[in-house]
Structures are given as C-alpha cells and as structure tokens.
Amino acid sequence: MLADTAGAVVVESTLQERQQPDKAYFIGRGKAEEIKELVEEIDAKVVIFDDDLSPAQTRNLETLIDRKIIDRSRLILDIFSSRARTKEAQTQVELAQLTYMLPRLTRQWTHLSRQAGGGGASGGIGTRGPGETQLEVDRRATRSRINALENALDKIARQRETGRKQREGIFKTALVGYTNAGKSTLLKGLSGADVLIEDRLFATLDSTTRRVHLGYNRDILCTDTVGFIRKLPHHLVASFRSTLEEAIQADLLLHVVDASYEHREEHIATVDQVLTDIGITDRPTLLIFNKIDQIDKDEREGLRVTYPDAVFVSGLTGDGLDRMRSQIYHHLEGARVTLDLKLPQSEGRLISDLHRIGEVLTTQYVGNDVLMTVKLSTENAKCMVPNGQYRVRDEGPVDTSTGPPA
Ligand SMILES: Nc1nc2c(ncn2[C@@H]2O[C@H](COP(=O)(O)OP(=O)(O)OP(=O)(O)O)[C@@H](O)[C@H]2O)c(=O)[nH]1
C-alpha cells in the first residue's frame, strides 16, 4: 500500500527469512543475485525494501542489482514530500529528508552540488580529490540547511504555542490512529468541516483543528493528526513533533481503529507504541472502532466483548457518531468540577478569565461580591482560583492547596 501510495506498481514481491540481516546486503548475497536476475527478466525499474537499509547496504545493493534501491524510510519520506501542503509540513519533511540523506551523501548527489552553488561539478564519478572536496561542501551545506529548518520549526512551534494559549479552557481532543483508519472522515462527520479524505496512506500531514458541537450546549476542539505506521522512521517522528504537539496537549485522545482490518490489534499496538515514543503515556483515551459498516454483526459483538469501553462508528454512514459525541461529553464532564464562588467585584481579571475558560452557569451580585457558579476543568480550578475562595458543589469546602477534588 505504501508503494501504491507512492505511485509505484508492484509487479513482484519476495521474502527472505534470516536469523539476522547481512551486513553488506541486508538480505543474503545469493538472494540479492536472484533479485538481480528477476529484475532484469521483468524489467523492474526500482527495488523497494520494507525495512530500513544502512547507507552501505543501499550502495552495495545498487551496485549489484543495478537498479534504484529504496528502503522503507525513503519510501515514506517520498510520500510525505509529495503530500506536504503547508509550510510547516514542507519544512518538517525537508528536515527529515536531509537528516536521512546526510549519512548517504556521496559524490553521486550532483543536484546538491548545484544547489550549493558549485556550478559545473557534474559527471558524478570524478577524480578523487575534487570529488571529496565537493562532498564536504555538500555535507556542510546540508548541515546548515538542517540548522535553518530546525530554527524555522522552532519558530512555528512558538506560534502554535500562542495559538494554543488562546484556546485554553476549551476541552481538547485529538484523533490519533494508524494511517487510513478514517480519522479525517470522523473529523468531517463530527464537525461538518471540509477535510481531505483519501483512500491512500498519509492523506493528512498537518494537524487540522475544528470546533465540534457535542450537543448539550457544549463545544470542544478536535484535532486531526498525521497517521501512524509500523516501523515509522524515527527522524520522521522527531521532525513531526510540532504537529504531534497538538496530540500531546489534548485532554482526551480519540484512538481510531479500522475495525475492518484483519490485524487491527497490530495497528492498536503500533499506535500505542508511537504514543509512548512521543511521551504520551497515561492520557485518557477513547477507543473508536471505525468502518463498522464493513464488518458483520458477530464480529462486532466479538469486539464489543473484548473492548467493552470502545465506541463503534462508521464515519462513512454516520452511524454511531452521536454515541461518540456523548462518550466524549462524559469524559469532559468527568474532567470538570462545578464550583460555587464568592469573589470580590474588584477581582475583575479573574472574573473575566472565568468567563473565558469556564462555563458560567449563574452570576449574582451581593454587595461588593459576585456569587458565581462555574464549571471548570479540574486543572484550571486548581491553578486559577485562589486558595479557600471556592466550594465544590455537594462536596463541602475544599482546600485548593491539596489540589482539586477527585
Ligand atoms: N467503509 C468505510 N470506509 C471508510 C470509513 N471511514 C473512512 N473510510 C474510508 O477510509 C479511507 C481513509 O479515510 P481517511 O479519513 O482519509 O483516513 P485517515 O485516518 O485520515 O488517513 P490518513 O490521513 O491517510 O492517515 C477513505 O477512503 C475513506 O472513505 C467507514 O466508516 N467505512
């Protein structure tokens, strides 16, 4: 599917079982020669490996098989680069590509020489001396470009940070999941917004945030994120940190699983692993089985038994979207407390903050005081309201210094 997404037509595939990869060729030398013959016979243009190859292995295979060799990382990077639309995604992809290329730079990368202003350093396989010099120039140019891109991403990350501050107080959710699970379809279904949906891998590279009405007079924010995949190149994860930051900041994760995929457990495990890798561990998560229009009743019941807390939906038909909304609502309510507050009217700043980040249910003026009933996230309740000045409904007075009520 990766190959297909990248625009290649797979004409033949082959597998080798080995205890461990060969240092020089990754596969055995005999197998590599077999592939060379096959490639000539069927006139294949490219050989794709479903694992990552070392720079030396790629070179050796290229020399032996005499075809372009593409490993899994490179394939994913190619797809990413063809799909990057926004400045941020393009910057992230370029950074990942250069990081991938740096150890692989050889004298063959003549296009880089041109970029570095080298002019006529053509011919590729030149004499050793000048060639080496050009290579050094290329490496330096690549490193300084990497630096520039990292700085640009830092800047974008800071801008995002500002945007996030303005959205403080609104309950935030993020759709995460294996690529092609149907995250964007669900965002579209929930928010009504126009979102790019494709039966291809990595249709979404940027995070898109939309407001979702839950009903019950409540709005939340929902962010669509880049899909995860097995054996995701680590430099790619690193480059996409700022996009994934939206998931890192979410109050609730909506883990979307393609229920119709036979090995969905593998996908679930991969997503959990990537989340751990980017530092998200014990985040409240709602498991969403999507594409239930594609599975029969028995299968659905089986899943229900195994995952009693999961939500079953079809982004395509809209089935289950209301259940999904109400489950999100329950999470949101669980994460909020209702407070009865008595504040001096002089606390104008605090009062306006409460209106901004909380849900003010009632307001009453008594003398110089304001009596308010406000729903707030437990987190905001802890950090915003001064010690001893509030009372949680039905639960008696609370000491804020010990944190919010459970
Ligand atoms: N049958 C069926 N197909 C669905 C459903 N939801 C999504 N799809 C299809 O699955 C494919 C992928 O959907 P997307 O919403 O683009 O998936 P995504 O998780 O955002 O994928 P990436 O952005 O590529 O990671 C599209 O062809 C959708 O039409 C569903 O409930 N049922």
Ligand SMILES: [Mg+2]
């Ligand atoms: Mg998508």
